[in-house]
Amino acid sequence: MATEKEQTTGNGEADTSLQQAEVEICGAMNGVLQSNAVKDELGKGIDGLSPITKDLLELPPDRGLGDLCLPCFSLAKYFGQSPAAIAKILADNFKSTPLVVSSQSVGPYVNFRFDRNSFSRTVLEDLAHDGERYGNYPGQAERLIVEYGQPNTHKEVHVGHLRNLFIGLSVMRLLQAAGKTVIPVSYIGDVGAHVSRCLWAYKKFHDGERPEPGQEGKFLGAIYTEATRRIEEDETLKAEVSAVQQALESGDPEWTALWQETRQWSLDEMQSIFREVGCDFDRFYYESEVEGPGKKLVRELLEQGQAEVSQGAIIMNLESEDLGVFLLLKSDGNSLYATKDLELAQLKFSEYKNIDTSIHIVDNRQSLYFRQLFAALKRIGFDKRMVHLAYDFVTLKEGAMSSRKGNVITYAEFRDEMMRLAGKETLDRHPDWNPKRLHDVAWTVVEGAMKFAMLRQDAERPIVFDFEEAMSFEGFTGPYVQYAHARMCSIEAKAAELGSGSASDIAGDFTEGEFAALRQVADLPKTVFVASAGSARGEAGRKKGFGDFNPSLVAQYAFDLAQRANDFYRDVPVLSVDGQDRARRLAIVGALRLALERSLYLLGIDAPKEM
Numbered sequence: 001m002a003t004e005k006e007q008t009t010g011n012g013e014a015d016t017s018l019q020q021a022e023v024e025i026c027g028a029m030n031g032v033l034q035s036n037a038v039k040d041e042l043g044k045g046i047d048g049l050s051p052i053t054k055d056l057l058e059l060p061p062d063r064g065l066g067d068l069c070l071p072c073f074s075l076a077k078y079f080g081q082s083p084a085a086i087a088k089i090l091a092d093n094f095k096s097t098p099l100v101v102s103s104q105s106v107g108p109y110v111n112f113r114f115d116r117n118s119f120s121r122t123v124l125e126d127l128a129h130d131g132e133r134y135g136n137y138p139g140q141a142e143r144l145i146v147e148y149g150q151p152n153t154h155k156e157v158h159v160g161h162l163r164n165l166f167i168g169l170s171v172m173r174l175l176q177a178a179g180k181t182v183i184p185v186s187y188i189g190d191v192g193a194h195v196s197r198c199l200w201a202y203k204k205f206h207d208g209e210r211p212e213p214g215q216e217g218k219f220l221g222a223i224y225t226e227a228t229r230r231i232e233e234d235e236t237l238k239a240e241v242s243a244v245q246q247a248l249e250s251g252d253p254e255w256t257a258l259w260q261e262t263r264q265w266s267l268d269e270m271q272s273i274f275r276e277v278g279c280d281f282d283r284f285y286y287e288s289e290v291e292g293p294g295k296k297l298v299r300e301l302l303e304q305g306q307a308e309v310s311q312g313a314i315i316m317n318l319e320s321e322d323l324g325v326f327l328l329l330k331s332d333g334n335s336l337y338a339t340k341d342l343e344l345a346q347l348k349f350s351e352y353k354n355i356d357t358s359i360h361i362v363d364n365r366q367s368l369y370f371r372q373l374f375a376a377l378k379r380i381g382f383d384k385r386m387v388h389l390a391y392d393f394v395t396l397k398e399g400a401m402s403s404r405k406g407n408v409i410t411y412a413e414f415r416d417e418m419m420r421l422a423g424k425e426t427l428d429r430h431p432d433w434n435p436k437r438l439h440d441v442a443w444t445v446v447e448g449a450m451k452f453a454m455l456r457q458d459a460e461r462p463i464v465f466d467f468e469e470a471m472s473f474e475g476f477t478g479p480y481v482q483y484a485h486a487r488m489c490s491i492e493a494k495a496a497e498l499g500s501g502s503a504s505d506i507a508g509d510f511t512e513g514e515f516a517a518l519r520q521v522a523d524l525p526k527t528v529f530v531a532s533a534g535s536a537r538g539e540a541g542r543k544k545g546f547g548d549f550n551p552s553l554v555a556q557y558a559f560d561l562a563q564r565a566n567d568f569y570r571d572v573p574v575l576s577v578d579g580q581d582r583a584r585r586l587a588i589v590g591a592l593r594l595a596l597e598r599s600l601y602l603l604g605i606d607a608p609k610e611m
Contacts, residue, residue: 017099017122018522022054024097025068025112032093041089042079049078059523066104066111067119067519073108083108114519120510123518127591135598137529138179143354145183146172148361149279152189153266154198156221157273158408160394163454163463167391168361169279169604170455170551171532177602178532183352185283187344188270190263191291192335194224196245199258201227204240216265218410245334249291273411277447278604285347287340294343295335298328306380316376326372341373342380349384357385359549364390364460389549391459397466418446421471429611441608445471445479448605452478455603456555476559481600482608484562487569488593489609494575495586506587507580513572517588520564521595527557528602551603558599565592 029052032038039045052070060069072090076083087105094103094110099122101115127134148168151157168184175182201223202209211219231237247255274281298314301307307316312331318324328338349355360370370388377386396409422442430438453470454463473479510518531553574585597607 016126016522016525017119018526019054020122021068021099021112021114021119022057024100025057025070026052026054028094028097028100029070029090029110032090035093038089038093042081042086044079049075060109060111063516063519065106065109067114068112070110070112071108072110076108114515116510116512116515119522120515120518121506123522124506124587124591127521127594132594132598134594135524135528135602136177136179137525137532139529141179141181142356143181143183143352144175145185145348145352145355145358146175146361147185147187147348147359148172149186149274149281150188150362151270152192152194153263153270154190154195154220155224155266156217156408156410157270158410159396159414159465160408162277162411162414162450163391163394163459164361164363165274165277165279166451166454166604167389167459167551169277170451170554170602171359171361171389171549173602173604174528174532174549174551174554177528180532183283183355184279184281185285185348186274186281187285188267188287190266190286191248191259191288192337193241193245195259195263196241196248197227197231198224199248199255199262200241200244201230202262203258211265214269214412217269218412220262220266221408221410242332242334246332249334276415277451283351285344290340290343290347291335293347294339294341295329297343298339301328301380316379318372318375318379321375323368323372323375326376328376337369338373338376342377345373345377345384345386346382349382355384357387359387359389361389361391364392366390387549389459392462394454394463394465397464414450415446417467418449418471419443421467422446422449425471425473426611441611444606444608445482445611448478448482448600450478451603451605452481452555452558455551456559458550458552478603478605479611481558481562481596482605483611484565484569485593485596485600485607486609486611488565488589488596491569491574491589492586492593493609495582498575506584508584510584511572513568514585514588517564517568517572517592520561521591523557524561524595524599527553527599531602554599554602558596558603561592561595561599565596568592 033046033049033052056074057068057070060066070087070090072083072086075086075090079086084105084107087108087110091103091105091110094112096102096115099115099119100112102113104111104113130136146168148171149161149165151161172182172184198220202220205226206223227241231241244255248259298307301316302309302314307314307328309315310325313327314329316326316328318326326338327336328342330336345358348358362370367388367390370386374386374388377384419442422445423438426433426438426442426445430441433441449470453465456476457463469475470477471479473483531550533548568588572585572588574582574589577585600607
C-alpha cells in the first residue's frame with residue numbers, strides 16, 4: 001500500500017477541519033487493514049488492495065447515523081466477504097483520533113462520529129484564519145477561458161438568456177475559489193442570417209423609424225419576428241435577405257452604416273443588462289471580427305485538402321468519427337457559425353497565453369455542433385482542451401418562448417414583474433422604510449430569486465420558471481437563503497447594541513445544536529471542490545458525485561445551511577445567555593453568516609443584512 005500521506009490526502013494537505021477528519025479516518029482505516037489481527041481475520045493479504053482515500057468517504061443519508069461514512073462494497077469484493085462483515089471488522093477495530101471519536105457499522109457502511117468539541121473548535125479556527133476566503137479549495141493551478149453571455153444583436157435579451165449568464169457567472173466564481181485563473185469572455189452574434197433578416201425588414205417596412213429609449217431590443221426583436229413571418233408566407237423573399245447578407249459581408253457602405261447604427265442599439269442594452277446582473281467580461285469577441293479571417297481559413301483548409309466541396313458548399317467529412325458532415329461555408333459563399341468559430345478558437349488561445357481549457361457555455365441544442373467543432377479543430381492541428389457546458393431551456397408556466405414567433409418575455413419585462421412582487425412583499429414587511437431602502441432591498445431579493453431559481457437544479461434539466469415560487473421566503477429559494485443570512489446579521493447587530501464582545505478563546509462544551517450548525521458550515525470547502533471539479537474527471541468521477549462545473553451543488557449546500565441556521569436561530573438562545581455561552585454562540589452565528597454569504601457569492605447573489 002501507499003504511504004499514509006498518499007493514502008489520505010489525495011488532493012492536498014489537510015487544510016480544513018473536514019479534510020483533517022477525512023485524513024484521520026483514512027489513516028486509521030488503512031492502519032486497521034495493515035494490522036496482523038485483521039489480516040488473519042480477513043484471511044487475505046492487502047498487497048493488491050488500493051488504499052482507502054477520502055474520495056471514498058460519503059455523507060450518511062441521515063446525519064443522525066454519523067458525520068461521515070465509508071461504504072465497504074469494493075473492500076468486500078476484494079476480500080470475498082459481505083460488505084456488512086467487512087464494515088463490522090473495520091468498525092470494531094477503529095481507534096479514536098483527535099477529531100473522530102468513534103465508529104459503528106450499519107449494514108455495509110462504517111459510520112464515524114466526530115468529537116463535538118474538537119471538531120467545532122477546529123471549524124471556528126478555520127473561519128478565523130480564512131475569513132472572507134473561507135470555502136476556497138485551491139487545487140491544481142490552471143488558466144481557463146469561460147465564454148458565456150452570448151446574446152445576438154438585433155433581438156431581445158429575454159428570460160432564456162438569463163440561465164446562460166447566471167451559470168457562467170457562478171462557474172467563473174467557483175473556478176476562482178478552486179484556485180484557477182479565470183478569464184471571462186463574451187461572444188456576441190452581431191452578424192449572420194438573423195441580422196440580415198432584421199435589417200432587410202427594417203429597411204423595407206420601417207425605414208427611418210427609431211425605438212423608444214430602453215426599448216431597442218424589443219423594437220428590433222419585433223422587426224425580426226415580422227421578417228420571419230413574411231418569409232414564411234412568401235419564400236421568394238429569401239433571395240432578398242440573402243442579397244442583404246452578401247452586401248453586408250462584402251462591406252456595402254449603405255448596409256454597413258445601417259448595421260453599425262442598429263448594432264449599437266443592441267450593444268448598449270446588453271451592456272446595461274450585464275452590469276445590472278453583475279456580469280463583467282475581460283474581452284468581448286464579435287462574430288463580425290472573425291467572419292473575414294474565418295472565411296480565409298476555410299478556403300486554406302480547402303486548398304490543403306482538409307476540407308472539400310459538396311454541392312457547392314465547403315465541408316469537412318467527419319463520418320469516420322461518427323460525427324457526420326460538418327458544414328464550414330454555405331454554397332452561396334455566406335458564412336456559418338463554424339466559419340467563425342474555427343477562427344475564434346485560435347484567436348482566444350493566441351491572445352491569452354498558457355490557457356489550459358476553454359469552456360463554452362451554450363445551450364444543449366448545440367451539443368452535436370460542438371462535438372463537430374472540437375473534432376474539426378483537432379483534425380487541423382489545434383489540439384487544445386475545450387469543453388462544452390450545455391444547459392437546457394427556460395420556459396414559463398405559460399409555455400415555451402421563441403424569438404421567431406415573437407412570444408418571448410424580455411429581460412426588462414421579467415425583471416419588472418419580479419420587482420413588483422418583491423416591492424409589495426418588502427413594503428408589507430417594512431411600511432416605515434423610505435423608497436430607496438425599499439427599492440434596494442427589493443432588487444437584492446429579486447436578483448437572488450432569479451439566480452437561485454436558475455441555478456438550483458442541474459444545468460441539463462429544463463426549468464419551468466414560476467414567479468411566485470421563486471420569490472417565496474419559504475422552501476428551496478434564494479430569498480429563503482438570503483433571509484437566513486439577514487437573521488444572522490440581526491443577531492450580530494443586536495449583540496453589538498448590547499455591547500457583547502467576541503471572545504478570542506472559545507470556551508465551554510459545544511451542544512449538539514451548536515455542533516450541527518458548524519458541521520454544516522464545514523462542508524463548504526468540499527462543496528466548492530466537488531462543484532468545480534469539471535468534466536476532466538469523466539463519467540466515473542461524476543458517478544461518485546463529482547461536479548461537472550455544477551453550481552446546483554452550491555445551491556443545495558446553501559439551502560441546507562440556511563435550514564441549519566434557521567434551526568439554530570429557533571432552538572439555541574444566543575443573546576439571552578451570558579458569559580462563555582454567549583461568546584461561543586455568537587462565534588457560531590458569525591460562522592453561519594460568513595458561510596451563507598460565501599455560498600451566495602459563489603452563486604452570484606448578494607447577501608443582504610436586512611430583508
